[in-house]
Amino acid sequence: MHINVLTSPYRPDPKIASLGAKIGDVVKAADFPETKLRFRNDRWAATVGLDSLTDSDWVRHFGRFEPLPDNLPQPLALRYHGHQFRVYNPDIGDGRGFLFGQMRDGHDRLLDLGTKGSGTTPYSRRGDGRLTLKGGVREILATEMLEALGVNTSKSFSLVETGEELVRGDEPSPTRSAVLVRLNHSHIRIGTFQRIAAEGDADMMAQLVHYCLTILYDAKPDQDPAAQLLNLAVERIADLAASYMVAGFVHGVLNTDNINITGESFDYGPWRFTEFWDPRFTAAYFDESGLYAFGRQAEAMHWNLGQLAVSLRLICEAPPLIEALERFPSLFQNATVKRFLWRLGVQSQGADRDRLLVEATERAMVKGKVPIDVFFHHYRGGKIGRIYQATEHNAEFEKLHAEYPPLGDAGHPYWSASMPCSMLIGEVEQIWAAISERDDWQPLHQKVESIRIMGQAHSQG
Template identity: 75%
Template sequence: MHIKPIASPYRPDPQIASLGAKIGDPVRPADFPETILRFRNDRWAATIGMAAYDDATWVRHFGRFQPLPDNMPAPLALRYHGHQFRVYNPDIGDGRGFLFGQVRDGNGRLLDLATKGSGTTPYSRRGDGRLTLKGGVREILATEMLEALGVNTSKTFSLIETGEELMRGDEPSPTRSAVMVRLSHGHIRIGSFQRVAAEGDTAFMHQLIAYCLTQLYDVAPSENPAAQLLELAVERVADLAASYMVAGFVHGVLNTDNINITGESFDYGPWRFSEYWDPQFTAAYFDESGLYAFGRQAEALHWNLGQLAVALRLVSDAPPLISALERFPHFYQQAVIRRFLWRLGVSSRGTEKDRLLVEAAERAMSREKIPIDQFFFAHRSGKTDAFETQGEYHLAFREQLQDYTRIDSRPGSYWKDGPICSMLINEVENIWNAIADQDDWQPLQRKISAIRAMGQAHEDAI
């Protein structure tokens, strides 16, 4: 599900107010010593009528959090529970962020403006409510790359450096601080439903389900709204799992509080792109069991949907929920095939032939250690002679691919000249080191431009 940005005037629509006081707690943003604008996403700002903001106005709203016109009067730290590495935790919620605005975009979607690193909330526990500047830079890179590869992802909307020194155990400290704003199609999580179920609040569960159906999915509730919502979420989340695989992406922390009810990827921490098709590849150093490894992401997301079904039992019988869950493998296989063909730039020849092609591609990448991005680029551009390896699995894939029709109508300079746009950890670290050591933001800006050119090449070619 790839949404193209469409310019639109500012259309405030704070629908979250319809859920009342149970959805979150009013909070105050931190008063930062500095507000230095480092990144503003004017491409997506245009979709919600904010591209014309000058930098001073931008900082007032997204660094000092002056309320947006006719929008939410105060920020809300949302309440939720969640399974974290499959251990249930009722003591979480927005611990360093809040929702502070809702708007409609050019497609009519309700979008949230929410923060990361904006200060402490009732759910901060022992945390300082802050975000490292490196964490913000990494989130820009993740969201830009995923968007270019067709993944349904939140958009990094703004990054402002805040002038504080933070102590962290997983990076050299003290380190620089920032506040980030995310543009996302809702911040209602699976964990949001888990909290309501744990509290046994039947009335609010009905209210939350209705909100998600009418405001986030834009559908009228059926006779069984809970099962209807689960069916929609299963299809969207299955597509999300497939999109991660075809992009070669590992989210790293697929806890139920990190899974959006709309199937939109968000909240990027220890993410990595895998260079090779390696099912055991993990992103988080603390994922010692490989629970969220590259090849286990579909399993993890299916399990999370099972927890949503458990929560929805508060208001629905089990059979229709089970029926919805059982459709996940079908939706996942369909999405993997569709997305594989999209990235290869070929049209479908039917489900069974397509499935065999995908399996051959996975074998070729895995058995012959062909980098994922190189594999797709070479076959999309027709430059397969550049491969150093031409083993039996790769040759078998090439033979199958010959029967497919290419759908590129306007192959552009990216496919002709490259270079291949990847996002491996060494480059991420080099981009950050230029900022940390020399305050040099040019490598980041150049990378964003290269990613967007690659994304445009995918759009133009179809």
Template identity: 60%
Template structure:
């Protein structure tokens, strides 16, 4: 996404798909609406930067329609595999699509919600979001954006004045409604639902819609027999990039179910996420992930598995043999993306494939000894040179890395003040809990705002701004 100011450009394109893909719903009527966070960096990019706080709350707390946009919220229909078990009883259970807009580059984006009330897919849930969950999503999206991960943006967080009961945190706890900005809320699970009901015409229409609005194929037709293969190719390429960026960032999403993989392969929907302090392939984020299915080192495998479910759904409208080669290209695409992302975070210019592979192996080998934090390592070696003496790297485990990295050139200047800080900007669970405790106990939001400022400063340094 680009963030410069842009005019407001509404485009409720999803209405062209028809009502087989969504259900009109109403937002909950909250007892209070206290604005806690508005993304004043991304609002101007959507032409919404000039909204007053009162107008902001009217649209993103009461959900009055934006001008010339969706006349009413839409709960999207989808299925999905959850921890490898197919579930046909899900959909937007506590969220909806609120609006669609074009950014400065003409790309279509969605404004969707989390915690906006019950829908036909809520089952036994209350359709609400805890305030702590909203705060955690702000921290996750800001940190991932700074680290170069393609992620949704937390656009708005409004406290609702409700006391919620939850099994996994002290209750009652405060309620909130969140609005996220992302390129698409259509998921792999959206295609799985159409395959489940054998809705071939709808599958073709959705395939064309995704190619047209998310992958630039403006003239694609629903009757195009090659369209499913091209869509899978686009999604596979972007999914390889997503998996590589997670590993490079040290991020563990926690719930990489097929209903949580967007058709744009943009990271979104943050529940039990964590950043692993050390390069630990078995590190998990979700307390209920007893088998480590979505552990740090298994995330590429999980995303690949979800891609296979997309391919399986697309077999409704195209032969399997036209999809298999594209799907099988994922492992090599992931390795190429991982090399690229590692070089980017290290701040060096990539070299040949063989040299990049050797460097990657050396980094993984050294960090696997767990003698230094992931963030500390990339901070200290930014530009490929150790910027200050440190005992962390005296051991034999870093010998191969030291030799290999000496051949690499810095990619960007290191003149941003961030690189002179004594410590890198981190996002480990202890700090997340401390930020929330200050909000919960004293309604003190200063730590959250200070952290967002620090993260964005790091992001500027990472980008060479």
């Protein structure tokens, strides 16, 4: 569930240039009043050879956006369209961010450095192109927690406070501002394909498919590359949907412009973690219909993949695309079972028995009123009947679970704690309050450290 992190020298490789001028627009970063470094992710900086930068050099590159050596000479605001809450919008694109650089990591994967809050672009519409400091802090917390729970996620690479006062309608204003840099395995979205399809540019579509296959998936194109790419994306995104569920995570805004072609979760706005297995739980106050509720996230991702298939019809016949889409339900179910077992800390006992255990776990969480903390307590050998209210559903789960051998060593110090590391909304607000009211960043850094310890414990399984 975890990618083994390997250090690497700095190896710039701006492959995006091979897609030509149609992929994005050259832009300039905003000239911020100040640049205070608040967070730098040296663990992931080491994977792309940037951990040796001094703080002042770090700020020059990730606060003032001086180009990295031998990399993109100027930032690119990427072009895309997208369905937003299933309403098609052709008037979007990178409105407050841009692609800043690309480099290889220790696994030879091409990784992007992209921004959030770096200023206006041709796609900003009426927005100011900025990011609130709270939004940046929340993105750090989301990405760190998801990474620790085995989710394929972007990494919060840098957060620099920028000294501007921002006015927002959905939080106390004026509020502090920041610019975030994230590390992603691609910023090519489903919406990127939608834009090219809307323009009817078959040559560009074929070029983009080839780029994604050969550069992002390291695959050799077959006789039907568009269907090949869709199959790969279906596999990755089905697993992403399963990982959200088992992490108890709600992204909140699963629009087609927020789903990238490599199945990596990114762009965190109104996200929440749920305490209970509640399919109706939503993250965004504006999601009044519950379109992106906890229990509907797999459906949303499958629907988005359908829009990718529609776009790929520009260069591919329908039958192989439909065949690829039809794989999603079984792939999602299999990935969910695999991730359930991983979080419970047990080895597979065969598909049929594994599904019974997963179903019993869900019944214990829904009908037995057991929080998602059940994963933690059972990984370390606890009995939920002693921790939570005893019910027939909990007893059923205990009986089935007892038949499973442990997956890994529960001897890591993390498993000795009385309660798991969590990320409920009250904790997020407390961390922000310390920063907002006292400029106290210690709770944030302590939480990141606690999350990483949890990730170490899980990575042993």
